[in-house]
Amino acid sequence: MSCSLTQSCFRQLARSPLRQGPLPVYLAPAFSHPLRTQPFSTTSPAHSRVGGAAISVPPEVSLKFVDFPQPKTKAKSIDYPKMTIEVKGPLGELSLNIPSYVKVDYDEAQRKATFAVEDTLVTHQRAMWGTMRAHLQNHILGVSEGHICILSFVGVGYRATIESTATTVEPEYPGQQFVSLKVGYSHPIELGIPKGVKASTPQPTRILLESVDKQVVTKFAAEIRAWRKPEPYKGKGIFVNGETIRLKDKKIR
CATH class of the missing domain: 3.90.930.12 (Ribosomal protein L6)
Known part of the structure; x- marks a missing residue:
């Protein structure tokens, strides 16, 4: 039974003409406090442990970030990639399209790449966070070792x-x-x-x-x-x- 249904039942019970005597003590908090709107779990959504891990880029592999031209009118149901990552290595070259809500930071000095998303509360973005990180890791491993x-x-x-x-x-x-x-x-x-x-x-x-x-x-x-x-x-x-x-x-x- 939901919280709203339980609250309405309590209110009907309080107004019922068949009720005799004062309201029981254990029912008083239900009428004195407003309806609870917070969820049962108060813990914050867990971040992606895979997506938050940094990727080490070997010295023989190079990353090139190429921005895509964004269309003037965007459809709400279509997500246009904002850029592509060209991965070059001794065995070949691969490219990876990055969605618009995924952010990539690459530190050339330490040769490490990290991923982030705009809103971690959105389920789809949180799911693609680790997915895009895994795709880039597979591309780097493929052009370097195969x-x-x-x-x-x-x-x-x-x-x-x-x-x-x-x-x-x-x-x-x-x-x-x-x-x-x-x-x-x-x-x-x-x-x-x-x-x-x-x-x-x-x-x-x-x-x-x-x-x-x-x-x-x-x-x-x-x-x-x-x-x-x-x-x-x-x-x-x-x-x-x-x-x-x-x-x-x-x-x-």
Whole structure:
């Protein structure tokens, strides 16, 4: 029952003609004090521990801040990014668009970047606070060291190869390679390797994916895994980055 409903019930009880005698002592505070408007919890909203942490930029990585021209008329439902961060390193270059309500401070002397938002009471801004910080951290790590996904094939006859041509799909860009999967289907599964991703097969039952963009390489790994997800009875399937699965007991009728 809400506070307003409880207060109205007390008032009706006080005005009721059936009430005999004075008002009970334990009900007096409900009529003497105004309606409580403060929430049950008086603690302030917690700040983002991930977003508030500073990012250390390696010496071989450079950050460039480029401002976007803002439109004259802004729609309330659309958030236009105010700037982009160009991250350059020995392995490549990436860019990250920053929303208008996110502030980035970069100290070139200490080579540390910190994030902040305009209003920490807004749930969406507080959520994007740590998200944008994680995206920039992944970009810095990608252009300096790179991101890797290792896919392991577990099952009789499961294997993969890297081919330069494909018969079931068309290439999306010149020189594109394809991953050919044999995972229990009557025909091989052919998937085009996205641009910027390097794939190799050190073993017939393993695929090594490398890229500077973590989002691209992990998405492609998920597409490969979707063709034979790990099943919990025999433990067969495609496992990503040391993934494990708990086996279930066999169904005995």
